[in-house]
Amino acid sequence: MSQHDEQFATRWGILLAAIGMAVGTGNIWRFPRVAAANGGGAFLIAWLVFMFAWSIPLVLSEFALGKHTRRGPAGAIGHLIGARHTWLGAFVGVCTCFIMFYYSVVTGWCMKYFVATLSGGLHGADAQAYWEGFTSASAEPVFYHFAAMAIGCWIISRGVVKGIERTNRILIPILFALLLVAALRALTLPDAMKGLGFLFTPEWGQLLSHKVWLEALSQSAWSVGAAWGLVMTYGVYLKKKDDFVLTSYTTAFGDYAASLLAGIAVMCTVFAVLPEVDARAALGAGNEGLTFIWLPKLFEQIPAGRLFLALFFLALSFAAMSSLIAMIEMATRIGVDLGIPRRRAVPLIGVVGFVLGVPSAWKLGIFQNQDWVWGLGLMVSGLFIAIALAIFGTDRFRRELINTEDEPHPVGAWFTFVMRYVVPLEFMALMVWWFYQSAANYDREGWWDPRHTYSVGTTVVQWGLLIVLLLLVNRWWAARVGAKER
């Protein structure tokens, strides 16, 4: 860490920043429909298991890596296990940068719908036509993507304490309050119990289904923000005496708590307004379909619906922005580690992020492709972190980098077992599952074709190109971040 780097001022600042990083749009628009579609209560059991079998161990690893090495993903792994492995960490960082490019677009969509609800633009409009008009033929998504990136970069340019810490101190309590209001409103609707039934009633037979377990693992991995390199970056700004085990647990529980509130709000609203067949259609309409087409239709039909729809999109915008700033900070950290002064790195990331996000803002198909490729890439990131720990010595990592003298809550040997054996197994199961989904369900004819949105081919080619490029520049990157051979 350079001597000019700031540090988080308080424990609450660290905690709220970490929860803000974790709670994103996936908690609100993905969790409810995936939980309902996969056995309700049975899914929730599997989902709880993966909090400990994937998310918390990776969050712990990331905090330890960032705090110990004082560098972002590439530098951290290069320092931990030697210069020739720097590319493993670089993949983690660059994968999240690719997510940042289109996540800014999603943040822009949420802001646009908040503005449209407040101004009355959505009121009385055909929600399907409105969404298609917004995303297909207009430059508006590009404008809102620009606005999201500009706001995010402005926050990051203010620094760790005045930017990240202060923003999350405001956004996160308001986000939880908004989710609570939305959940309470939904619970008071007639027939709300039907929605609760779909969310919580367990179909025990589903626990024998591999699909339920793999969907639960995917949801936990994408939602908590483990293996994104974001926690690693925030770890850089911990003081030496700051402990992080309690913060890691609280981050995961906070993320799950937000998901449950969103689940209650969305499921109760959907089942209160729609007959069961239509409710299932709404939940099967995908993230964007449910959020931007179905929910506006549903909120129109409940008393004071416009107000609650505005609150819902405000919550979604806050959730998205608190995650986006973590991604911009991580990208900035990579730049700083490479020797670019912070005051130049932030605008540079802003420009690059805006330009490379424009294709996703312009064309929904490109957005969907990037979401598929780099969302799955996070599983590769998880594996790479587990490999880095294995090379260093997973148990040695636990003893020397997590259970330090500053840490009042030591982590048990279960961490070593999960990181050494469970995470690699989970990675393999997920890859086989999602690639099978592509070949058997999403794109039976063209699953091998790299030009197809949801193909195995597009994933392998894009990851392959990135890995080849990172291997080519590995020596240069390692030298820039000061990683030495071991």
Added chain:
Amino acid sequence: MQASGWIMMVVVLGGVWGGFVYLLVKSARQGDR
């Protein structure tokens, strides 16, 4: 909602929210170091 749904709701909501509040209180008690 069936009884199993109510039980699951109490267990999951209680476990996750109970755990979250417990950890928040523990963090507050520990304070800054």
